[in-house]
Amino acid sequence: xVKIENLVKRYGSLLALDHFNIEVxxxxxxxxxxxxxxxxxxxxxxxxxxxxxxxxxxxxxxxxMTPDNYRVKREIGIVMQDVAVFEELNVWDNIDCFCGLYxxxxxxxxxLVEEAIRFVGLEDYRKxxxxxxxxxxxxxxxxxxxxxxxxxxxxxxxxxxxxxxQSRNRILEGICELNRQGSTIIYTSHYMEEVEQICTRIxxxxxxxxxxxxxxxxxxxxxxxxxxxxxxxxxxxxxxLSDIRELPHxxxxxxxxxxxxxxxxxxxxxxxxxxxxxxxxxxxxxxVFSELPTLNDVFLEITGxxxxx
Numbered sequence: 001x002v003k004i005e006n007l008v009k010r011y012g013s014l015l016a017l018d019h020f021n022i023e024v025x026x027x028x029x030x031x032x033x034x035x036x037x038x039x040x041x042x043x044x045x046x047x048x049x050x051x052x053x054x055x056x057x058x059x060x061x062x063x064x065m066t067p068d069n070y071r072v073k074r075e076i077g078i079v080m081q082d083v084a085v086f087e088e089l090n091v092w093d094n095i096d097c098f099c100g101l102y103x104x105x106x107x108x109x110x111x112l113v114e115e116a117i118r119f120v121g122l123e124d125y126r127k128x129x130x131x132x133x134x135x136x137x138x139x140x141x142x143x144x145x146x147x148x149x150x151x152x153x154x155x156x157x158x159x160x161x162x163x164x165x166q167s168r169n170r171i172l173e174g175i176c177e178l179n180r181q182g183s184t185i186i187y188t189s190h191y192m193e194e195v196e197q198i199c200t201r202i203x204x205x206x207x208x209x210x211x212x213x214x215x216x217x218x219x220x221x222x223x224x225x226x227x228x229x230x231x232x233x234x235x236x237x238x239x240x241l242s243d244i245r246e247l248p249h250x251x252x253x254x255x256x257x258x259x260x261x262x263x264x265x266x267x268x269x270x271x272x273x274x275x276x277x278x279x280x281x282x283x284x285x286x287x288v289f290s291e292l293p294t295l296n297d298v299f300l301e302i303t304g305x306x307x308x309x
Contacts, residue, residue, distance in 0.1 A: 001026040001153055001184045002047065007056035009042055009208075016042040017053065018208035029175065029185045031199035033192075033295075035305045039208040040188055044155060047186075048078065060153065074102050077151035077183075081158040083142045085130050092117070092126045095144050102149035116148035119177070121170060136167025143171065147178060154178060155186045160194065172198055192295040202295070206303045220293045223301040224251060226266025228293070229274055232259050233286030240281065247273050263297075 002024040009017040017039050024030045034040045045051035047058055049067045058065040060072050085094045095113045103109045117123060120140040130138060139159060147154060156175065160168045176198055179185055189195055195202060196216055204212045204219070212219055226249075235258055236244075244262065245253050249270055252263040264270040271290045278285055299305075 001028070001061060002186070003057075003059045004043070004047070005057050007043070007046060007053055007058065009039075009046060009051070009053040016208055017046070017056075019056070020205070020208055020210055022203050022210050022213065024184060024186060025201075026184050027179070027182075028200045029179050029187055029198050031195040031202035032186060032188045032205065033195060033202060033299060034205040035303060038206045040205065041157070042208075043205070044157060044186075044188075047155065048076070049073075074149075075152040077146040077149065077154040079143050079146040079154065079156045079159050081161055083130075083138050085138070085141055085145060087130050090127050090129050091122055091133075091141055091144075094130070094141060095148050098145040099148040112148050112150065116144040119147075120144045120174060134164075134167075136163040136170075139163050139167060139171060143174065147183075150183075152183060153186070154183050157188050158190065160189065160191065168194075192299070196295050204299060204302055206305070212298070212302050216295060219295065219298045223293060223298050224265055225263050225293045225297045225301060227264045227270050228291045228297065229262045229264065229271050230259065230289040230291070231262075231274070231278075231285050231287075234258060234260050234278070234283060236260065236283065240283065244274060244277060247277065249273075 002022070004020060004022050007017045007020040020039065020043060032040055032043070042051065046053050047060070047065065049065050049069070061075065063069060063072050065072060086097065089097060092113060095116050096109060099109050099112055103112060117126060120143055122137065122140055122144065125133065125137060130141065133141065143159060160171050163171070172194060175185060175187065187195070187199060199216070201213065201215055202219060203210050212222060236255060241253070241255055244250065249265045249267040250262055251265060254261045262274060271288070275288070
């Protein structure tokens with residue numbers, strides 16, 4: 001569906017995309033992750049042919065993407081992070097306006113607008129104006145405007161920012177339904193749990209490069225972390241911390257506010273070894289958690305950064 005090869009984009013002395021490569025297969029929900037400044041927005045703008053690049057190629061649905069390739073552009077839907085609707089138009093007219101950029105037949109367009117309204121659950125707000133909508137409803141309107149013309153490729157750039165949990169769940173369910181209906185989706189988010197929940201494959205980018213691509217299981221297998229053990233309300237001195245750090249398969253450890261976090265490789269019985277040490281030393285402790293690696297662990301280990309850096 002989308003193939004980007006050796007994409008280079010410079011802003012003066014800043015190298016925003018450094019031989020960036022990704023391939024999005026038809027029918028995927030493809031997650032694109034990266035810290036702020038990693039080049040995600042630049043890559044999306046290049047995919048949409050809104051931004052000229054210095055080197056490389058972009059092909060969408062087998063065709064080279066150029067500013068005047070309107071046949072391909074008609075098959076793309078865009079839902080950007082910043083809500084882009086007309087304040088002076090109500091919900092129905094907003095969706096109709098955006099859909100009209102792709103569909104000229106008025107009867108067909110009315111059907112598509114009504115279907116989009118039902119899809120995002122705005123039946124009771126057809127005549128409402130954007131300023132009267134909550135943040136979650138406004139996000140739903142933004143999505144309806146981007147998908148009403150039934151595009152084959154949908155690009156969603158953080159569509160759930162600053163919405164309530166109910167609206168977030170509705171949006172995520174809608175994205176999965178769009179995918180079931182045949183749309184390929186490129187999805188960016190700062191919420192790792194969303195990406196882990198809905199994406200079939202994920203690319204992690206940093207410094208303008210794609211540094212890891214795969215399913216969530218494949219990405220997790222690339223890192224050293226196999227288990228993270230967290231122990232609360234435990235008082236430890238330097239000797240105990242040193243002893244725990246030297247336990248088999250422990251490779252990283254933090255201790256702050258009487259909370260111990262130990263990262264271990266994928267060996268068995270890591271939790272048992274740590275608890276046995278505390279019990280043998282008669283060190284009391286509170287709650288204990290053991291977690292398998294998450295996308296947060298993958299992201300931190302691969303990039304050395306938190307996602308919101």
